[in-house]
């Protein structure tokens with residue numbers, strides 16, 4: 001990676017928001033790159049986790065929210081498990097995702113934000129996930145109707161996809177949680 | 186032995202077989218599962234990727250609901266297990282978070298309800314000796330690769346029930362059932378989990394490398410404890426065959442399905458017909474043991 005720093009430029013960027021949201025102190029990262037070596041998706045992403053942390057330390061602004069790792073990250077926690085400084089990079093990724101959505105970063109390949117929205121919408125309505133509803137909303141939004149359709153009949157037959165949503169959840173509490181958190185922000 | 190049982194959403198869809206087989210295992214072993222009434226989604230990956238308070242509150246609401254009964258909560262799904270334990274950690278270590286969660290769900294929760302994985306219960310509360318006494322059939326030397334994936338073991342600070350790099354609890358269950366637990370390096374690799382629909386390309390590449398390692402280690406099947414791992418490793422074998430021309434034919438079973446099989450649970454509850462890759466190698470091993478004994 002090449003990182004250019006202008007002489008005398010004051011470092012601010014979005015690191016303070018990231019640290020506040022994740023509760024992680026990024027100043028202790030000394031770039032050993034154990035996080036990157038263990039990360040299952042770093043080979044498939046432009047910026048591996050250690051680089052994201054370095055760029056944040058050096059004052060990256062909103063442009064870092066377009067990094068593909070933010071959405072290729074599988075939240076596997078390997079980075080956190082192996083970091084000698086106990087930096088929870090997985091929590092940093094969560095903070096970056098929230099910032100990316102709030103600040104209108106570009107839509108990543110596969111549109112994971114839409115998937116998350118579709119998933120959470122069914123939880124908000126039914127109190128539990130409803131796979132068919134979620135998959136339909138996601139597929140309509142991304143126009144990926146044909147992908148995996150070959151497996152649908154078998155999955156339906158095997159009862160691996162429920163036809164109807166569940167009605168037994170404490171829907172009232174779940175609705176309240178949505179109203180008091182993501183809906184009021 | 187009584188526990189409050191939290192099935193989790195996938196128990197009603199993708200992992201119905203994990204749900205029915207674990208209930209059958211509990212029943213056969215005299216473990217009482219009392220399903221949490223009114224349980225709701227733990228929030229899973231989409232919640233924590235969206236908002237920290239939302240994630241902690243969705244999980245905490247279930248634990249608050251379970252608190253009155255005063256029993257430990259037992260979970261099968263590795264993702265639910267991780268989310269519920271993380272919520273406990275968040276509210277008990279961070280007073281600000283505890284207050285926000287309380288406000289969001291309209292109640293108080295202090296993070297004190299014990300969340301246990303069923304494997305943990307089997308090994309630590311029941312004990313392998315007591316389990317073995319109840320076994321009716323043996324895996325008869327079947328070579329099983331124990332696959333733990335991510336969320337069961339990481340991060341150690343929160344999950345804390347097995348070694349995060351080389352866990353052995355499933356290995357011990359496999360050995361107790363008379364199987365051969367394969368020593369292999371991909372026990373805790375990531376299968377891509379929640380990227381299943383959004384980045385199927387990545388999931389195919391990650392599952393391919395896990396499957397090829399299991400095959401190289403001589404595994405005849407893989408045992409899992411997580412619905413996402415099961416679906417990814419099982420279903421993507423079709424895509425790997427089509428796109429990459431590799432055929433593994435490795436059955437992916439929940440560890441509870443292997444246990445249900447050895448405990449003589451009904452076919453319906455064991456749910457082997459739910460698997461995409463047919464588990465004939467597994468049933469053949471069990472049957473060969475039975476015919477050898479008679």
Ligand code: SF4
Pocket residue numbers: 028029030031032033034035036049050053079082083084085086087089
């Ligand atoms: S493992 Fe930790 S210290 Fe090492 S580069 Fe990654 S975040 Fe920095």
Ligand code: SF4
Pocket residue numbers: 035038039040041042049072073074075076077078079080089090093
């Ligand atoms: S949590 Fe994300 S960034 Fe960390 S190792 Fe896993 S995929 Fe990579």
